[in-house]
Amino acid sequence: MYERPHVSKHLEFPASFTWGSATSSYQIEGAIDADGRVPSIWDTFAATPGNVQDGSSGAEACDHYHRYPEDVALMRELGLQAYRFSIAWPRIISDAKGTVNPAGLDFYDRLVDELLSKGIRPLPTLYHWDLPQYLEDLDGWVNRDTAYRFADYTEAVVGRLGDRIDTWATLNEPFVSANHGYVTGEHAPGRTSMSDGMSASHHLLLAHGLAGQRIRDLAPDADLAIVISFTPVETASDSEDDRIAALHQENLENRWYSDPVGGLGYPQETADFYEWDQSEVHDGDLDIISAPIDLLGINFYSRSIVSANGAEREPFPQNTMGWEIHPPSLGRLLRWLHNRYAFPAMMITENGCPMPDDIRDDERVIDDERVAYIREHLVEVHGAIQDGVPMVGYLVWSMFDNFEWAWGYGPRFGIVEVDYETQKRTPKKSALWFSETIANNGFSVGEA
Numbered sequence: 001m002y003e004r005p006h007v008s009k010h011l012e013f014p015a016s017f018t019w020g021s022a023t024s025s026y027q028i029e030g031a032i033d034a035d036g037r038v039p040s041i042w043d044t045f046a047a048t049p050g051n052v053q054d055g056s057s058g059a060e061a062c063d064h065y066h067r068y069p070e071d072v073a074l075m076r077e078l079g080l081q082a083y084r085f086s087i088a089w090p091r092i093i094s095d096a097k098g099t100v101n102p103a104g105l106d107f108y109d110r111l112v113d114e115l116l117s118k119g120i121r122p123l124p125t126l127y128h129w130d131l132p133q134y135l136e137d138l139d140g141w142v143n144r145d146t147a148y149r150f151a152d153y154t155e156a157v158v159g160r161l162g163d164r165i166d167t168w169a170t171l172n173e174p175f176v177s178a179n180h181g182y183v184t185g186e187h188a189p190g191r192t193s194m195s196d197g198m199s200a201s202h203h204l205l206l207a208h209g210l211a212g213q214r215i216r217d218l219a220p221d222a223d224l225a226i227v228i229s230f231t232p233v234e235t236a237s238d239s240e241d242d243r244i245a246a247l248h249q250e251n252l253e254n255r256w257y258s259d260p261v262g263g264l265g266y267p268q269e270t271a272d273f274y275e276w277d278q279s280e281v282h283d284g285d286l287d288i289i290s291a292p293i294d295l296l297g298i299n300f301y302s303r304s305i306v307s308a309n310g311a312e313r314e315p316f317p318q319n320t321m322g323w324e325i326h327p328p329s330l331g332r333l334l335r336w337l338h339n340r341y342a343f344p345a346m347m348i349t350e351n352g353c354p355m356p357d358d359i360r361d362d363e364r365v366i367d368d369e370r371v372a373y374i375r376e377h378l379v380e381v382h383g384a385i386q387d388g389v390p391m392v393g394y395l396v397w398s399m400f401d402n403f404e405w406a407w408g409y410g411p412r413f414g415i416v417e418v419d420y421e422t423q424k425r426t427p428k429k430s431a432l433w434f435s436e437t438i439a440n441n442g443f444s445v446g447e448a
């Protein structure tokens, strides 16, 4: 019988490629009352029964606020080159008048210094969904003024940390902020109005643009980025109804933010479909929003198969949150993004998966499925680089198991396990695999 030869090949990434992990403030920090932090919309939202599946909140989370030296030491041990975290606006600005809280800035100052002292590149994101509650009380992202408040907050942060940061990301996933927060109500602040969602989406983008101006002024040498989520859409059938449903979902989820940032404006047919008159879009806004960025951060988890009546095609394997695992969609997405926008550089700022994590030896979680997920997505990133797509890094979501928003602590995304009773951190098998991959700047793929 014919036997296929053993083929194995090392996928080598570019020498300058950046490897790291990501988290966000509300999901890991805890310490919600420490050093003058004021409530965020997530404190309020999580306090209402029924909003978070297990009734939990980020009040304690991974207690990273107090344990960051140990956490950074672990990143160093694993050989991570970069760490993406977010800054909590409610720690920095205390009230609607814009009072700056130096003790809040001190925390990020210490974190950044700790990272740098361990040779790890700090990659901050200014907004990962924890809007100060006092701004939501003034209508949140539906109020245009929130965009200006965001620019002021940005100025306070960049003024303090700007001498040590080479890349600033403004927003994390504005689609999720606007859609889950204002349209479906699954996330804080839990509002449910399409027209509020449209307003919020524009004000978020304006906030990105206005903050970008402050970053350019205060830190002219730094790179400017925005982090956008992409969930490629496929049509369940060729029927006209399915095609239309897929078109609008594609526009809302995958083009609504990158098109205006890329200078293409809002997808008009979908604005019309939802009868959005764009009265929030003032003269000059689209120029502010489309000022050049240096880096697009891409968060990728899954794809969607869309039909008009909700019936779905047989899905591929899913993770524990029901998200389809479909690595080839990432490769296609990266080529599409590059062809459509030609941003100077792109980075995977989140990619990862929750798995049952129920297989373990005495010491650690043996999460072979997570290893496979990360590896298969990295194969796609590598392929895109071979085709000339300027991918400059890959950050795994997440460094730690953490508070997964409306799902609470059920889904575990970490490459490091967190025991929430004892706060003990234990690297999973995926962390060790990732560490080895970083050390080799790639990995071998092959078939036996």
Ligand code: FCB
Pocket (backbone or CB within 6 Å): 024, 027, 172, 173, 176, 229, 299, 350, 397, 404, 405, 413
């Ligand atoms: C992304 C979020 C991140 C995390 C992952 C699973 O949408 O940016 O905070 O919850 O999903």
